[in-house]
Amino acid sequence: MADMAARQVDPGVESCQAGSADPSDEPEWTLVIRPKGRWFDLRLRELWQGRELVWLFFWRDFVAMYKQTILGPLWYLIQPLLTTIVFTVVFGRLANLPTNGLPPFLFYMSGTVMWTYFASSLTKTSTTFLANANIFGKVYFSRLTVPISTLLSSLVVFGIQFLLFLGFLAYFLIQGADVHVTVWALLLPVEILIMAGLGLGLGIIVSALTTKYRDLQYLVTFGVQLLMYTTPMVLPLSSVSGKWRWVMIANPMTSIIEAFRRGFLGAGTISALLLLYSAGFALAAVLVGALLFHRVERTFMDTV
Amino acid sequence: MNDTVIQVADLSKRYRLGVIGTGTLSHDLNRWWAKVRGRPDPTLKVGQAAGGSSPSPVGGDRVPTSDYMWALKDVSFDVRRGQILGIIGRNGAGKSTLLKILSRVTAPSSGEVRVRGRIASLLEVGTGFHPELTGRENILLNGAILGMRKAEIARKFDEIVAFSDVETYIDTPVKRYSSGMYVRLAFAVAAHLEPEILLVDEVLAVGDMAFQRRCLGKMGAVAKEGRTVLFVSHNMAAVESLCSRGLLLEGGRPLAMGRTTDVLDAYFALVGTGGVQDLALREDRQGNGKLRFTSLGFRAGHNAGTGDVVQCGADLELVVGYRAAPNLKNVSMSIGVNALSGQVLFVLGNEMTGTAWETAPQAGCMSCQVRRLPLAPGQYPINLYCEVNGVLADWVQGAGSLTVEAGDFFGTGKLPPASHGGLLVDQQWGLHGA
Numbered sequence: 158m159a160d161m162a163a164r165q166v167d168p169g170v171e172s173c174q175a176g177s178a179d180p181s182d183e184p185e186w187t188l189v190i191r192p193k194g195r196w197f198d199l200r201l202r203e204l205w206q207g208r209e210l211v212w213l214f215f216w217r218d219f220v221a222m223y224k225q226t227i228l229g230p231l232w233y234l235i236q237p238l239l240t241t242i243v244f245t246v247v248f249g250r251l252a253n254l255p256t257n258g259l260p261p262f263l264f265y266m267s268g269t270v271m272w273t274y275f276a277s278s279l280t281k282t283s284t285t286f287l288a289n290a291n292i293f294g295k296v297y298f299s300r301l302t303v304p305i306s307t308l309l310s311s312l313v314v315f316g317i318q319f320l321l322f323l324g325f326l327a328y329f330l331i332q333g334a335d336v337h338v339t340v341w342a343l344l345l346p347v348e349i350l351i352m353a354g355l356g357l358g359l360g361i362i363v364s365a366l367t368t369k370y371r372d373l374q375y376l377v378t379f380g381v382q383l384l385m386y387t388t389p390m391v392l393p394l395s396s397v398s399g400k401w402r403w404v405m406i407a408n409p410m411t412s413i414i415e416a417f418r419r420g421f422l423g424a425g426t427i428s429a430l431l432l433l434y435s436a437g438f439a440l441a442a443v444l445v446g447a448l449l450f451h452r453v454e455r456t457f458m459d460t461v
Numbered sequence: 462m463n464d465t466v467i468q469v470a471d472l473s474k475r476y477r478l479g480v481i482g483t484g485t486l487s488h489d490l491n492r493w494w495a496k497v498r499g500r501p502d503p504t505l506k507v508g509q510a511a512g513g514s515s516p517s518p519v520g521g522d523r524v525p526t527s528d529y530m531w532a533l534k535d536v537s538f539d540v541r542r543g544q545i546l547g548i549i550g551r552n553g554a555g556k557s558t559l560l561k562i563l564s565r566v567t568a569p570s571s572g573e574v575r576v577r578g579r580i581a582s583l584l585e586v587g588t589g590f591h592p593e594l595t596g597r598e599n600i601l602l603n604g605a606i607l608g609m610r611k612a613e614i615a616r617k618f619d620e621i622v623a624f625s626d627v628e629t630y631i632d633t634p635v636k637r638y639s640s641g642m643y644v645r646l647a648f649a650v651a652a653h654l655e656p657e658i659l660l661v662d663e664v665l666a667v668g669d670m671a672f673q674r675r676c677l678g679k680m681g682a683v684a685k686e687g688r689t690v691l692f693v694s695h696n697m698a699a700v701e702s703l704c705s706r707g708l709l710l711e712g713g714r715p716l717a718m719g720r721t722t723d724v725l726d727a728y729f730a731l732v733g734t735g736g737v738q739d740l741a742l743r744e745d746r747q748g749n750g751k752l753r754f755t756s757l758g759f760r761a762g763h764n765a766g767t768g769d770v771v772q773c774g775a776d777l778e779l780v781v782g783y784r785a786a787p788n789l790k791n792v793s794m795s796i797g798v799n800a801l802s803g804q805v806l807f808v809l810g811n812e813m814t815g816t817a818w819e820t821a822p823q824a825g826c827m828s829c830q831v832r833r834l835p836l837a838p839g840q841y842p843i844n845l846y847c848e849v850n851g852v853l854a855d856w857v858q859g860a861g862s863l864t865v866e867a868g869d870f871f872g873t874g875k876l877p878p879a880s881h882g883g884l885l886v887d888q889q890w891g892l893h894g895a
Contacts, residue, residue: 186468190565190574213605221593224634295588296606297565455568458561459476 193455199447200299207299214306219313233317237273241266248391257393257424260334263325267422268390270322271352271414274315276381278356281307283363283377286457293458300454301447304361308353315349326421341427342420348413351432351439355409358442365449368457389414394426406431409438464577466658466689467540467563472572474533474558474713532558533569534713540706542657545680545690547704547721549697549728555713556693560584560662563691578657578689581608585662587647592636596627596646599635603650617653624675625649652679659683662693674875677703697772697866701725702874729761729770740782740845740860748855751789752821754845756782757861772868773877773885777834779809781845782826783855790850792818794827797844798836798863800883806841807884835885836865837877 226232241262248254249261256264282304286293289303329336367373387408389397394415397405405411412435418425533555540546548556561567563574564582589606590599600621604614614621622628625646627638635643661680681703684690694700700707700721707724709717709731717727741755760778761771771777779796795810809829811818841863847854867876870885877885 186575186577188574188576188580190562190569190576192569192571209611210605213602217591217594217598217602220598221591224593292589292606294561294566295584296582296608298606298608458567 198451200451203299204301207302210298210302211306214303215309218310230317233314234321237266237269237318237321240269254392255396257395259336259422259424260329263329263336263422266322266325267418268414270318271417272385272388272390272410273318274311275352275356275410277314278308278311278353279360279381280377281311282357282360283367285361285364286368301450304357308357337423338421339419339423341416344416344420348417351435352413354439354443358439358446361446361450362442365453368453368460384408409435464542465539466542466577468575469536469538470573472533472536472562472574473531473570474562475570476530476532531713536715538708538715538718540689540691542689543684543687544706545684545692545704547700547707548691548693548710549700549707550710554710556710557662560660560693564660576658580658580660581654581656582660583651583662586644586651590635590647593634595634596631600650603647607651607654609654621649621653624652648676658689660691697725740857743857746855746857748853750855751849752783752785752792752847752854754781754783754855754857754860757843757845759863770864770866771834772866773836773838774833774868774870777831778828780826780828784824785821787823789821790819792821793848795846796829797846799842799844801840801842837881837883837885838865838867838879839883840864
């Protein structure tokens with residue numbers, strides 16, 4: 158380090174520079190900027206320091222959204238309602254597909270509400286870099302604060318839709334439909350956590366890749382729709398057999414939706430193994446995502 | 462107070478020029494498929510593939526160095542606490558890249574920067590402002606993005622609002638603000654950052670005069686509190702009045718560093734080297750050709766060196782080279798200085814000012830000295846006009862262009878803005894009671 162000062166462009170101009178030649182007796186450097194960071198560095202401390210930003214971004218999105226639309230949160234009710242009605246009519250009435258003996262309306266709505274949280278978390282976080290290029294290009298803060306705040310926004314929407322679902326559930330219970338809430342309903346927080354992990358992990362993986370390949374943006378919207386059909390959204394796991402069963406099991410959202418239905422409607426496959434698989438998948442996605450994300454954030458301004 | 466707060470060592474930043482990543486997956490897949498089949502890369506421009514320099518999609522090491530552009534190359538310097546370092550240079554010299562690396566928006570390609578203390582970067586005012594949010598809400602959001610804690614923002618909130626002059630509209634969405642109000646609010650937030658090190662990029666180029674002065678004053682005050690400022694600017698006058706040290710970058714390399722005045726001299730010498738216009742080959746001219754202008758050059762007296770960039774109030778010498786037929790009589794020369802609109806601002810002429818040339822050598826130059834150039838910052842196209850014995854000999858319109866940068870014309874430390882019109886006039890003011 159001692160030769161650093163000697164490499165001054167014009168060392169003669171200011172004599173005091175000689176004094177800085179020996180930094181050993183000075184306090185530690187608080188920040189060192191290097192070409193490459195370490196691979197396995199999640200930079201959680203920075204994220205923790207940016208926790209206020211997470212809330213502020215969350216609050217900003219919420220306020221801005223609320224100010225711009227007249228119907229506001231009402232849209233969050235219309236969307237799952239319409240989807241559920243369409244599914245009930247097309248798959249339930251016309252195609253007469255099995256629903257594990259559950260009322261088709263509740264069956265499809267439970268799937269829709271759960272899937273929407275995962276899908277919206279994934280698609281919204283997947284645009285992190287491109288949508289925030291103007292801010293990211295001007296100032297540094299922990300970039301992960303943005304997708305995490307997105308996750309919170311999606312959670313609020315999920316909350317609203319979940320309440321809607323509970324309302325219909327109560328109505329069906331009063332009507333005496335063959336549904337019952339079981340103790341497995343207590344797994345909901347775990348299910349949400351796994352879904353959040355899946356949405357965040359896959360979302361930031363895509364967001365990191367979209368800085369180089371813009372096509373992925375379109376692929377995501379399309380791919381998420383295709384993925385939906387490999388979950389028990391339309392067909393319960395119990396009525397699928399053969400190799401398609403394996404395709405369905407491979408989708409980490411399958412066990413979540415099944416467990417949710419078992420908890421709140423009383424029919425569905427619940428398997429510790431499958432849930433563990435989903436949790437492991439989510440954890441791996443978040444880890445890989447965070448590493449890729451940190452990798453990309455260092456130079457993405459050069460390619461955007 | 463002799464400690465170094467920023468130490469930049471051999472910092473380099475390389476950008477890729479060639480088509481390495483083409484931006485879309487289908488292109489990259491195409492290139493990969495072409496490579497597999499041994500066909501030329503379909504995304505390369507014609508002729509580019511020759512010479513085996515086809516860049517490989519992986520393994521950047523095999524790519525020839527010509528595909529790279531060094532935005533910064535081997536930059537090393539130290540900044541000590543409380544210094545205001547002005548970073549100057551021409552467009553593309555690497556100033557902004559340097560600030561981006563220091564503010565961690567992008568990573569360097571090699572080298573290292575060591576920093577002691579909290580850095581706040583101000584590469585733009587109003588980063589993250591949301592149009593739907595009110596002024597109050599945006600102060601909170603913008604402050605946090607710039608690195609302030611919530612409690613810190615709350616503590617300084619009233620001060621920020623007062624500085625911005627938008628108290629009345631603080632609960633109005635900023636999309637209803639005028640651009641001036643918007644900028645004032647944004648700068649007010651930034652000005653109340655209390656980092657140990659502040660990086661500023663050209664943000665002073667916004668807002669009206671009074672506000673700009675306030676901003677400059679605030680930056681000076683920041684440094685007096687023992688904090689360090691790195692200031693990138695094209696406004697040489699601001700750099701001169703504000704900065705204790707300067708760093709001149711050219712082509713990504715540091716060209717000079719040291720006392721501001723020395724570095725400014727180096728800058729003016731640098732930008733001046735291309736300042737001589739060659740007029741010999743110009744076809745768009747009128748006149749009988751008894752005398753022909755061959756060149757137009759400027760020499761600024763204030764800072765050493767020649768240049769077509771001068772400061773307001775600097776002493777300027779215009780030098781016109783020519784070739785002429787032998788035995789000319791009564792040479793009358795005029796130099797017209799125009800506004801960009803084409804309007805003539807003033808004409809310099811030898812006859813009018815009592816310098817008659819009864820004849821002229823066959824080759825040489827005519828020079829005209831202007832003391833304290835009375836031009837506001839801006840671009841001024843120059844016309845050359847010469848009569849020999851009352852007959853037009855040569856007339857070249859737009860022979861060159863004079864670029865004037867803000868300077869202290871009145872000697873008051875206040876800089877005339879371009880908006881005040883083209884000409885600066887000496888003046889004395891009085892205030893008399895009735």
